[in-house]
Amino acid sequence: MILEMLHITKRFGGLIAVNDVSFSVREGEIFGLIGPNGAGKTTLINVISGFYKPEGGRVILNGLDITGYPPHRICRNGISRTFQIAHSFHKMTVLENVMVPTLFAHSNFNKMEAIKKAEEILEFVQFPLPSQTPAAKLNTMQLKRLDLARALASDCKLLLLDELAAGLTPTELNEMILLIKRIRDKGVTILTIEHVLKFIMQICDNIVVVHYGHKICEGCCQEIVDDEAVQKAYLGEKYVL
Amino acid sequence: MQKAEPKGNYLTTTTTTLKKYGLSRGVLLLFLVLAIAPLVLKNEYLIHLLISSLLYGSLAMGFDFTAGNINIVNVGYAAFMGIGAYATGILTTRLGISPWLGLIPAIVFAGILGFLTGLLTLRLRGIFAAIMTWFLGLTLYAAAANLIDLTRGQLGLSVPPLFDSGSKIPYFYIILVITIIVYVLLQLVLRSHIGIAFNAIGQDVDSAQASGVNPVKYKVINFTISCMIAGLLGWFYAHFVGILTPEIMSTKVSVEILALAYLGGRGSLWGGLLAALVLIPVFEYLRFLMEFRLIIYGVLLILVMIFFPGGIASVLKSLGKVWQKSIQIFRQMREKRAG
Numbered sequence: 001m002i003l004e005m006l007h008i009t010k011r012f013g014g015l016i017a018v019n020d021v022s023f024s025v026r027e028g029e030i031f032g033l034i035g036p037n038g039a040g041k042t043t044l045i046n047v048i049s050g051f052y053k054p055e056g057g058r059v060i061l062n063g064l065d066i067t068g069y070p071p072h073r074i075c076r077n078g079i080s081r082t083f084q085i086a087h088s089f090h091k092m093t094v095l096e097n098v099m100v101p102t103l104f105a106h107s108n109f110n111k112m113e114a115i116k117k118a119e120e121i122l123e124f125v126q127f128p129l130p131s132q133t134p135a136a137k138l139n140t141m142q143l144k145r146l147d148l149a150r151a152l153a154s155d156c157k158l159l160l161l162d163e164l165a166a167g168l169t170p171t172e173l174n175e176m177i178l179l180i181k182r183i184r185d186k187g188v189t190i191l192t193i194e195h196v197l198k199f200i201m202q203i204c205d206n207i208v209v210v211h212y213g214h215k216i217c218e219g220c221c222q223e224i225v226d227d228e229a230v231q232k233a234y235l236g237e238k239y240v241l
Numbered sequence: 242m243q244k245a246e247p248k249g250n251y252l253t254t255t256t257t258t259l260k261k262y263g264l265s266r267g268v269l270l271l272f273l274v275l276a277i278a279p280l281v282l283k284n285e286y287l288i289h290l291l292i293s294s295l296l297y298g299s300l301a302m303g304f305d306f307t308a309g310n311i312n313i314v315n316v317g318y319a320a321f322m323g324i325g326a327y328a329t330g331i332l333t334t335r336l337g338i339s340p341w342l343g344l345i346p347a348i349v350f351a352g353i354l355g356f357l358t359g360l361l362t363l364r365l366r367g368i369f370a371a372i373m374t375w376f377l378g379l380t381l382y383a384a385a386a387n388l389i390d391l392t393r394g395q396l397g398l399s400v401p402p403l404f405d406s407g408s409k410i411p412y413f414y415i416i417l418v419i420t421i422i423v424y425v426l427l428q429l430v431l432r433s434h435i436g437i438a439f440n441a442i443g444q445d446v447d448s449a450q451a452s453g454v455n456p457v458k459y460k461v462i463n464f465t466i467s468c469m470i471a472g473l474l475g476w477f478y479a480h481f482v483g484i485l486t487p488e489i490m491s492t493k494v495s496v497e498i499l500a501l502a503y504l505g506g507r508g509s510l511w512g513g514l515l516a517a518l519v520l521i522p523v524f525e526y527l528r529f530l531m532e533f534r535l536i537i538y539g540v541l542l543i544l545v546m547i548f549f550p551g552g553i554a555s556v557l558k559s560l561g562k563v564w565q566k567s568i569q570i571f572r573q574m575r576e577k578r579a580g
Contacts, residue, residue, distance in 0.1 A: 070455070070457075071450035081451050083447065087451075088448065091440065099437070100438075100454065103437060150451075153452075
C-alpha cells in the first residue's frame, strides 16, 4: 500500500466535510475518488496534500505517518497534486513554472539541470506551446496541462489529480487518458477525482465513492456501477459501462 | 583582426559576469554618472537633492524587494527605517559610541524586527498582511513619540554627524556606495534560487507550497533582508540630517516610498531608484507644489496603475524593444538595398 487513509475526519465549524473515511491505494494503480458535488472529495485531497489538517485519523505514506505535515514537506516526501482550478505562477514563463518544483522539491538540482528536467517534463506532457510563453497567456486547458507538468516535475510517487478532465472535448479527453496511462507506466501511482465517468471507468483500477462526507462504496468499476447506494446517490439508475 | 578576437571575448565575458549582479549597461551608466556628478555640479544644494533622491530610491528598492516579489505591501516600512535611525541615535548620544559603530545596531535592530514581522504576517494574505504592517508602523511611531525619556519625542534627538566638515560630498559618496551595495545585494538574492521562491510565493502560495517551497522560510528571509536595508538607510538618515523626530516613522513617509516604488515599476528594483532620482528633484524645484506632493503622487499612482501597471520600468523596457526592433528593420532594409 502506498497510501493509507485511516478514519479521516475533517470539520469546518459545525460542518463535517469528511466523516471517518478510510481507504488505501495500492502502488502502481489508478485510483478514482467520485461522488456528488460537496461530497468531500477535494477536502480529502487537501488533507492528503497537507493543505488541511484533519481533526481525526491518520494519513500514512509508505508506512510513514505524514498527518499534519505542511504541504511543502509532503511534496518533498513524494506526493504532488494539481488544483481543481488550475493554478500557475502567472508572471513566469511556462518553463519557469515547471522549474519551481525541480528546484525546491529536490533541492540538490542546479539551475541548468532544473531547466533540462523541466524541458523533459514539458515534452512528456506534450505541452503545445513554446516553453518561453508567459503563463498569463495560456487558456484553461493549457493551464491544466501546465499544472500537471508542475506536479510531475517534483518526481512524485503519488499524484493527486483534482478534476483534470473537467471541460475537455472528447478528443482532448482521449489524449488525457493516454497521458495519464503513460504517467502510470512511469511508475507513478495516481489518485484522481473526476465527474467525467467515461474517464473514470476507462482508467481506474479501484474506486471509492463518497457522499456527504461518508464513504458509501469501494471496489472496481463493475462493483461501483452495480451498487444500489451509488446509483441512488450519484450515478442515477442503471448506468451501463 | 585575429588579435582583436580574444579582447572581444573578454569584454563579453565581463559584461555577462556584471549582468549576474544586475549591472546591465543602463544601470552601470547611471551609477557612473552619479559618481562623477559632484565633480561637475559643485553645488551643495544640488548634492543635497541627489542625496535625498538616492536615500529614497534605496528605500524604494528595499520596499520593492518585498512588495514586488512576495507581494506583501509593507506599509510600515518607514518605521523600520526609524528603528535603525533611533537605534544609532540613542546609542551614540547615550552611550557615546562612534557614529560609524552605530551602523551595526541600526541594521541588527531593524533586522530582528523585520524577522518578527515576517513571522507575524505568515498566516495573513495580501491586504491583511499590509494592514498588519501598517498597524505595526503606527505603534512604532506612537512609541517613538511617547517614550520621551528615550527618544525626546517631538522635541527631536540631535545625532552626531559622520564627518566634522560641513561638506555634503562625503555623505553623497556614502549613500552612493550604500545604494550600489543594496542594488547588487538584492539583485544577487533575486537571481538565485531564493528569488524564484519569492516570486513563486508572491504569485501563487498554494502552487508554491505544492511545489515544495516553504513559504514560512522565504517570507521571513524576505522581511529580514528588506528591513535590514531600511535599518541601514535609517542609520544614514540619522547622521546625515542630524536631528530625529518621530515623523520619519509616519505613514506619510511609507506612502511616499510606496509611490516611488510603484511609479518606478513593481518588481523591477531599479524603477524605484529612477523614479526617486527624477521625482524628488522635480518636487524640490517646483516648491509651490510641495504641499500638494501627496496629491500629485496619488494622481500619478492612479494614472500609472490604469495605463502603465508596470511603471516606468516597463515603459522603458518596451521603448527599448521598439528601439531594437527599429534597428533590426533598418538593418534589413539596408541589406536589401545592398543585395
